[in-house]
Amino acid sequence: MNFSSSEENYIKAIYHLQQHDGMVTTNELAAELKTKAASVTDMLKKLKTKKLLHYEKYQGFKLSPEGKKLALAVVRKHRLWEYFLVHTLQFGWDEVHEIAEQLEHISSKTLVERLDLFLKHPKFDPHGDPIPDVNGKMEESKQINLTDLEINHIAEVSAVGSQSTELLELLRHRSISIGTKLEVRRKFSFDHSLEIKVKNVPPFTISQQLAHTLFVKPL
Amino acid sequence: MNFSSSEENYIKAIYHLQQHDGMVTTNELAAELKTKAASVTDMLKKLKTKKLLHYEKYQGFKLSPEGKKLALAVVRKHRLWEYFLVHTLQFGWDEVHEIAEQLEHISSKTLVERLDLFLKHPKFDPHGDPIPDVNGKMEESKQINLTDLEINHIAEVSAVGSQSTELLELLRHRSISIGTKLEVRRKFSFDHSLEIKVKNVPPFTISQQLAHTLFVKPL
DNA sequence: ATATTATTTTAGATTTGTCTAAATTTTAAT
DNA sequence: ATTAAAATTTAGACAAATCTAAAATAATAT
Numbered sequence: 001m002n003f004s005s006s007e008e009n010y011i012k013a014i015y016h017l018q019q020h021d022g023m024v025t026t027n028e029l030a031a032e033l034k035t036k037a038a039s040v041t042d043m044l045k046k047l048k049t050k051k052l053l054h055y056e057k058y059q060g061f062k063l064s065p066e067g068k069k070l071a072l073a074v075v076r077k078h079r080l081w082e083y084f085l086v087h088t089l090q091f092g093w094d095e096v097h098e099i100a101e102q103l104e105h106i107s108s109k110t111l112v113e114r115l116d117l118f119l120k121h122p123k124f125d126p127h128g129d130p131i132p133d134v135n136g137k138m139e140e141s142k143q144i145n146l147t148d149l150e151i152n153h154i155a156e157v158s159a160v161g162s163q164s165t166e167l168l169e170l171l172r173h174r175s176i177s178i179g180t181k182l183e184v185r186r187k188f189s190f191d192h193s194l195e196i197k198v199k200n201v202p203p204f205t206i207s208q209q210l211a212h213t214l215f216v217k218p219l
Numbered sequence: 220m221n222f223s224s225s226e227e228n229y230i231k232a233i234y235h236l237q238q239h240d241g242m243v244t245t246n247e248l249a250a251e252l253k254t255k256a257a258s259v260t261d262m263l264k265k266l267k268t269k270k271l272l273h274y275e276k277y278q279g280f281k282l283s284p285e286g287k288k289l290a291l292a293v294v295r296k297h298r299l300w301e302y303f304l305v306h307t308l309q310f311g312w313d314e315v316h317e318i319a320e321q322l323e324h325i326s327s328k329t330l331v332e333r334l335d336l337f338l339k340h341p342k343f344d345p346h347g348d349p350i351p352d353v354n355g356k357m358e359e360s361k362q363i364n365l366t367d368l369e370i371n372h373i374a375e376v377s378a379v380g381s382q383s384t385e386l387l388e389l390l391r392h393r394s395i396s397i398g399t400k401l402e403v404r405r406k407f408s409f410d411h412s413l414e415i416k417v418k419n420v421p422p423f424t425i426s427q428q429l430a431h432t433l434f435v436k437p438l
Numbered sequence: 439a440t441a442t443t444a445t446t447t448t449a450g451a452t453t454t455g456t457c458t459a460a461a462t463t464t465t466a467a468t
Numbered sequence: 469a470t471t472a473a474a475a476t477t478t479a480g481a482c483a484a485a486t487c488t489a490a491a492a493t494a495a496t497a498t
Contacts, residue, residue, distance in 0.1 A: 026446055027444090038448080058445080
């Protein structure tokens with residue numbers, strides 16, 4: 001079976017959403033894909049006839065096993081290409097998302113496997129997310145959310161929860177990137193903001209919203 | 220300006236056809252793209268409004284300077300990706316065409332330039348075709364058509380004029396590939412077939428049609 | 439329990455790229 | 469110079485993916 005880029009994007013977005021929610025709703029998906037609810041409904045019907053998801057109208061939906069398999073294949077391609085862009089072509093880790101969004105839809109089993117071999121079977125992409133293997137299996141990453149990091153424990157930034165330009169701009173301004181070592185000095189319960197310490201920089205405060213999109217590996 | 224894959228395919232096909240013909244006709248292009256004349260007419264109108272080609276109805280057409288620029292950019296991407304697939308990912312030179320057809324439509328200037336840098340600015344693709352540089356300039360390849368090779372002069376196969384599966388199958392059967400050294404022993408004027416000699420193999424005869432799709436560099 | 443609000447779906451329209459069949463224009467042949 | 473044939477274009481239809489506006493359903497709030 002072969003699927004359009006659009007279908008693959010829907011399947012991938014559903015996969016990401018159902019990691020948190022279990023069941024996904026029409027509006028959630030519309031927001032994620034920056035499209036309209038009506039368009040989502042249209043596509044859901046098509047994906048249902050292709051047996052990629054379980055869907056009863058007004059009831060929400062989730063991927064079927066075949067849908068999950070497709071999602072993992074797309075995620076695998078996306079993350080392998082990101083790894084390639086950063087490690088082979090010397091892109092910055094914050095420049096590769098949009099290009100990988102295009103590359104992930106190239107359809108050639110052989111290409112993916114040759115790429116994987118050339119890259120020596122990487123297990124994590126430049127954002128710290130695990131890369132599924134040919135069978136969709138991936139290592140559990142030991143990263144936790146920054147909001148869950150214990151006070152005064154040093155950790156290394158390993159992933160960011162979104163690749164929006166706005167977020168990346170803010171991170172750049174704060175000189176935070178993958179690999180940055182930091183610790184949480186205080187947690188303010190009023191607005192859940194955090195005081196952060198990075199070496200060679202005076203302590204600064206970040207919002208709960210920002211902390212929520214950052215993942216770290218405790219050292 | 221950004222263009223759809225379909226538009227880029229039309230522009231690229233026109234570019235290739237006008238290398239021979241100067242002016243291109245609707246049916247020629249329809250045949251090249253394996254589509255219908257009516258579809259070609261539709262697309263021509265669109266490409267004309269986008270100023271990519273000169274076109275008066277019933278009169279044939281050719282690329283405008285902007286069209287040529289776009290064509291060369293697509294050709295550059297195609298050939299760079301082919302080079303990458305063969306030299307970096309170890310594909311055979313006869314396996315890469317279809318994948319490169321997809322990759323050539325990835326739109327990211329930076330990506331192309333980083334790829335070019337990583338590959339060390341290759342001048343020719345695995346089929347022996349010259350790779351245009353960023354400005355669309357390319358080296359004149361010294362290859363000539365096999366039908367123009369003088370009798371008893373040794374030459375090396377440097378390019379094939381098509382990537383059709385049928386042709387590649389025939390070449391494989393004849394054990395002819397890029398780099399094969401050969402010479403023409405006789406030319407038969409009746410059907411313009413050629414008697415070919417390759418080392419370690421008894422002489423064999425090839426049709427004019429096949430000879431026409433083979434390009435060689437005299438040694 | 440019913441009304442209000444929010445969510446989701448349907449109905450109908452739009453864009454892109456394609457097609458078939460019919461009409462038009464050009465070319466070639468007598 | 470007509471006519472026949474070939475090439476090209478138009479007209480109208482269709483599939484994919486999207487949208488807006490209206491209708492249907494579900495959730496909620498009194």
